[in-house]
Amino acid sequence: FGEIVNGARRSFNLFGITVQPSEFIKLSAVLVIAKIMARAQKPKGVGVRNKGIIISACVVLVFGGVLFKQGLTNTILLMAISVAMMTIGGTEIKKLLIVLGVYGVLGVGMIAFKTISENGKTQTQTEQVAGLTDSRDKDERHGTWKARMDRYFSDVPKYEEEITATNRQEMYSYMAQANGGLIGVFPGNSRETARLPLAFSDYIYAIILEDLGFIGGFILMMLYLGLLARAGVIARKCHRAFPVLLVMGMAVMIVLQALFHMAITTGTFPVSGQPLPLISKGGTSILVTSIAFGAMLSVSRTAVQNGTKQAVKEELTSLPEDLRANNPVHF
Numbered sequence: 600f601g602e603i604v605n606g607a608r609r610s611f612n613l614f615g616i617t618v619q620p621s622e623f624i625k626l627s628a629v630l631v632i633a634k635i636m637a638r639a640q641k642p643k644g645v646g647v648r649n650k651g652i653i654i655s656a657c658v659v660l661v662f663g664g665v666l667f668k669q670g671l672t673n674t675i676l677l678m679a680i681s682v683a684m685m686t687i688g689g690t691e692i693k694k695l696l697i698v699l700g701v702y703g704v705l706g707v708g709m710i711a712f713k714t715i716s717e718n719g720k721t722q723t724q725t726e727q728v729a730g731l732t733d734s735r736d737k738d739e740r741h742g743t744w745k746a747r748m749d750r751y752f753s754d755v756p757k758y759e760e761e762i763t764a765t766n767r768q769e770m771y772s773y774m775a776q777a778n779g780g781l782i783g784v785f786p787g788n789s790r791e792t793a794r795l796p797l798a799f800s801d802y803i804y805a806i807i808l809e810d811l812g813f814i815g816g817f818i819l820m821m822l823y824l825g826l827l828a829r830a831g832v833i834a835r836k837c838h839r840a841f842p843v844l845l846v847m848g849m850a851v852m853i854v855l856q857a858l859f860h861m862a863i864t865t866g867t868f869p870v871s872g873q874p875l876p877l878i879s880k881g882g883t884s885i886l887v888t889s890i891a892f893g894a895m896l897s898v899s900r901t902a903v904q905n906g907t908k909q910a911v912k913e914e915l916t917s918l919p920e921d922l923r924a925n926n927p928v929h930f
Contacts, residue, residue, distance in 0.1 A: 640924030783812030
């Protein structure tokens with residue numbers, strides 16, 4: 600269900616507000632995995648029980664299955680967030696590799712199944728016939744994914760490619776970055792803002808690089824990484840597992856999304872739509888990011904950090920018994 604925007608059915612209208620459910624799925628995954636991993640901590644030593652790993656992986660696969668049809672990048676981002684949280688939760692490397700293997704096998708299988716099913720459809724489904732449903736109502740994404748991957752792995756240099764309706768976003772994005780150079784043209788002097796599609800959302804980093812140059816773009820990336828480091832400082836001081844997983848999970852969600860956006864914009868990853876947290880236009884994105892910051896601030900304010908023995912004891916007794924596990928990782 601929902602509305603088709605830019606060829607994909609990713610949103611719905613709620614009382615005049617456009618809502619992107621995929622953003623809430625990532626937030627929900629962080630909350631669920633944090634609780635599962637906190638409850639599954641081994642009673643002695645550092646580590647997590649197999650039950651917690653299996654349940655966490657199953658939750659991610661269910662969420663990923665919901666996202667897969669319309670958001671391959673969101674699905675990959677969800678997997679990356681889950682693996683990061685499992686690592687923070689104390690999962691052993693060999694078990695992480697098994698989880699990654701399961702993700703990979705199921706992902707390849709789903710892509711192969713979708714490819715076979717798409718190839719089995721007749722060409723008449725894509726033809727425009729008077730009186731039939733307009734092509735904009737279709738939400739099949741397989742063809743779009745394939746075209747993007749073909750362009751990503753193409754041997755033709757970007758400067759030799761012809762600008763078409765299918766590649767103009769990335770081409771104008773590269774032009775903006777090239778025009779920015781080392782120090783940029785300074786804010787307000789961007790040349791490509793007027794003609795780069797989605798310059799205000801999916802490609803905002805290209806305009807930042809044009810305005811502020813490589814130096815400004817690098818500083819922005821370090822600010823996001825600084826947020827992750829700050830979350831690590833808070834987590835290091837906490838005594839219980841749940842606040843550690845919660846604060847780190849929220850920070851990882853924000854920072855990984857930012858890095859994915861930057862990688863897509865600069866051509867490191869294939870083209871896809873991913874907002875830059877706190878900067879890109881988008882109501883759902885800013886709402887989810889604000890909730891994440893609220894959760895991190897709550898942990899910073901209420902969790903006992905390097906407190907007295909009495910404060911630690913009081914926190915322990917106030918928590919449910921299944922959330923009393925110690926900090927799994929001392930950063």
